[in-house]
Amino acid sequence: xxxxxxxxxxxxxxxxxxxxxxxxxxxxxxxxxxxxxxxxxxxxxxxxxxxxxxxxxxxxxxxxxxxxxxxxxxxxxxxxxxxxxxxxxxxxxxxxxxxxxxxxxxxxxxxxxxxxxxxxxxxxxxxxxxxxxxxxxxxxxxxxxxxxxxxxxxxxxxxxxxxxxxxxxxxxxxxxxxxxxxxxxxxxxxxxxxxxxxxxxxxxxxxxxxxxxxxxxxxxxxxxxxxxxxxxxxxxxxxxxxxxxxxxxxxxxxxxxxxxxxxxxxxxxxxxxxxxxxxxxxxxxxxxxxxxxxxxxxxxxxxxxxxxxxxxxxxxxxxxxxxxxxxxxxxxxxxxxxxxxxxxxxxxxxxxxxxxxxxxxxxxxxxxxxxxxxxxxxxxxxxxxxxxxxxxxxxxxxxxxxxxxxxxxxxxxxxxxxxxxx
Numbered sequence: 001x002x003x004x005x006x007x008x009x010x011x012x013x014x015x016x017x018x019x020x021x022x023x024x025x026x027x028x029x030x031x032x033x034x035x036x037x038x039x040x041x042x043x044x045x046x047x048x049x050x051x052x053x054x055x056x057x058x059x060x061x062x063x064x065x066x067x068x069x070x071x072x073x074x075x076x077x078x079x080x081x082x083x084x085x086x087x088x089x090x091x092x093x094x095x096x097x098x099x100x101x102x103x104x105x106x107x108x109x110x111x112x113x114x115x116x117x118x119x120x121x122x123x124x125x126x127x128x129x130x131x132x133x134x135x136x137x138x139x140x141x142x143x144x145x146x147x148x149x150x151x152x153x154x155x156x157x158x159x160x161x162x163x164x165x166x167x168x169x170x171x172x173x174x175x176x177x178x179x180x181x182x183x184x185x186x187x188x189x190x191x192x193x194x195x196x197x198x199x200x201x202x203x204x205x206x207x208x209x210x211x212x213x214x215x216x217x218x219x220x221x222x223x224x225x226x227x228x229x230x231x232x233x234x235x236x237x238x239x240x241x242x243x244x245x246x247x248x249x250x251x252x253x254x255x256x257x258x259x260x261x262x263x264x265x266x267x268x269x270x271x272x273x274x275x276x277x278x279x280x281x282x283x284x285x286x287x288x289x290x291x292x293x294x295x296x297x298x299x300x301x302x303x304x305x306x307x308x309x310x311x312x313x314x315x316x317x318x319x320x321x322x323x324x325x326x327x328x329x330x331x332x333x334x335x336x337x338x339x340x341x342x343x344x345x346x347x348x349x350x351x352x353x354x355x356x357x358x359x360x361x362x363x364x365x366x367x368x369x370x371x372x373x374x375x376x377x378x379x380x381x382x383x384x385x386x387x388x389x390x391x392x393x394x395x396x397x398x399x400x401x402x403x404x405x406x407x408x409x410x411x412x413x414x415x416x417x418x419x420x421x422x
Contacts, residue, residue, distance in 0.1 A: 019116075025050055026112065026119060027126040033384050034130030034171065035161040040098060043384060048101055051108045064401035065110045068394045071339040072103035075324070078332030082303030095306045102387045109391025113357075114398035120360040123392070124178050131175035132197045134160035135204030138168060142207045156268065158207035166378060169205050169213025171385050174367040176201045177220045181363055184228060184244055202252075206259065209268055212378055216370035223366040231352045289313055293322040303329035320375030327381070339390075340372055347393045350400045361396035364389050 029050055032043040051059075061069065079096050086092060113119050138160035139145075141152030153159055162168035179198035183191060205213050229241050260266045293309060306327040310316035317323045324333040347365045352358070368389040371380055380386050 022054075022112075023116075023119060023122055027122050030123050030126035030388075031130045033127070033388065034134040036167070036384065037161055037163060039163075039382070040094075041384075044098060044101055047105055047108075051104055054108065054112075059108070059111055060115055061107065061111050062114045062398035062402065064398035065107060065114065065394050067342060068110055068339065068390065069103075069107045071335045071342070072106060073100075075328055075332040075335040075339070076100045076103055078303065078324075078328035078330070078335065079306055081331065082305050082327055082329045085300065085302055086305035086308060090307070092306050098382060099306075102382065102384065105384075106387040106390040106394070109388055110394035110398060113392065113395030114402065117357045117395075117399055120357050120392070120395075123388075124175070124360060124363070127388075128175040128179065128197055128201075131172050131204070132200050134162070134168065135172060135200050137161055138165075138204050139200070139207055157209040158204060160204065160208075165208040166210045166212060167383060169208035169210030170216055170371060170374060170380075170383065172201050172205050172208075173213065173216045173220055173370060174363060174385065174389065176205065176217055177224055177367055178360075178363045180221055180248075181224060181228075181359060183248075184225070184241055185359075206256075212374040216367070216374055219373070220366045220370050223369065224362065227352065227362055227366070289315065289317065290319060290322060293317055293319075293326060297322070297325040297330070297333075301330045303327055303332070316379055318378050320372075320378075320380050323379050323381050343368065343390065343393055344372075346397050350396065353400070355396075355400070355403070357396050357399055360392060364392035364396075368393055 029043065029047045032041075032046055035041065036043060076096065076099055079099060083089065083092050083096065109123075113123070137149075137152040138158030141149045141160075142156075142158040144150065152161065154163070154165055157165040158168065159165040160168045160171075162171065176198060179194040179201065182194035183198060186194065202217075205217050225241060225245055229238055232238055232241075289309075292313065296304065296309075304326050307316070309322075309326045317326055320336070321333065324336045328336070347361070347368070351362060351365055355361075368386075371383070371386050371389065374380065
């Protein structure tokens with residue numbers, strides 16, 4: 001260290017130290033994202049402080065990420081307008097404060113990754129560690145591994161350090177997808193490194209008994225495999241992907257059959273595997289509430305206020321599109337729809353380009369698609385990891401914008417010199 005200090009000038013050493021501290025601070029924030037027992041969670045409190053400090057010391061928002069900022073702010077303005085339609089505000093100000101924070105967190109992650117793309121690797125590693133930790137808690141809770149472990153379950157399903165197994169399961173999809181990527185593309189000698197945490201996370205997803213998480217992980221895995229197959233021109237690599245996919249599917253079936261022999265697992269799986277639950281098709285079930293809600297939206301263009309729908313009909317909307325109409329009005333709905341289509345379109349355009357950050361974009365993009373698809377059947381409005389996914393995708397969009405601008409100006413393609421840690 002002393003030799004390095006003698007070679008580098010003091011400003012360079014200070015810059016390196018600041019960069020390490022900043023990276024560590026982001027890593028801690030990602031680790032906290034897996035522990036959301038109450039709201040506001042430690043993640044919100046910590047990240048709100050981190051974003052504020054970062055902003056004071058020069059948070060740079062790329063021109064390419066301005067649409068993300070504008071559309072998320074417009075959506076929250078819609079929520080504030082919808083709040084004026086309420087007779088009793090109750091906890092609405094806190095709810096909208098969390099919504100606005102999450103919007104800024106997406107912009108924050110997009111901004112820092114677009115300036116320092118090496119943060120992608122740190123964020124994904126920290127996310128994997130957080131996912132493994134909360135998965136172990138959920139699995140321990142499901143099997144009553146120690147006294148008090150039941151606190152990590154809900155409705156007899158693994159919930160980890162989350163309030164709801166239907167959020168816990170989807171939270172695990174991105175790190176599971178990333179570990180699958182490492183398994184498919186990494187050297188054979190290092191396969192056990194991603195395989196062990198992938199097994200733990202997959203078990204966490206299974207024991208959450210979240211139909212949405214099961215579907216998301218399956219869709220993400222299929223999309224990831226298809227993209228890798230299409231991207232590579234190497235017949236050898238394509239053959240490897242096919243062989244490993246078949247082997248993984250076979251192992252998954254064997255593990256599934258073994259797990260189903262455990263007491264209580266088969267009954268819960270049979271119950272949860274049904275496409276339609278009793279609360280879906282009841283008189284005021286989920287599907288009936290969809291029709292009621294969309295009718296209300298035509299009568300209340302400013303919305304009816306955050307969280308009001310559930311107080312009237314006993315259950316919340318369980319649909320992100322209806323949720324935005326009710327809680328954020330038509331302004332919020334149009335903003336969120338525009339943002340979703342823009343993210344999908346802009347991300348798809350650069351998805352298979354050979355860039356150092358492409359592996360992270362690929363994993364985040366397929367997981368984002370899964371979350372949006374699931375949002376048609378469940379409320380994903382306050383899912384912290386959804387806004388992280390938005391930030392990761394838009395960070396790559398901004399990086400590509402910067403790279404293309406450098407090429408047009410004839411500047412060295414500096415971003416391409418960044419090695420991608422896979």
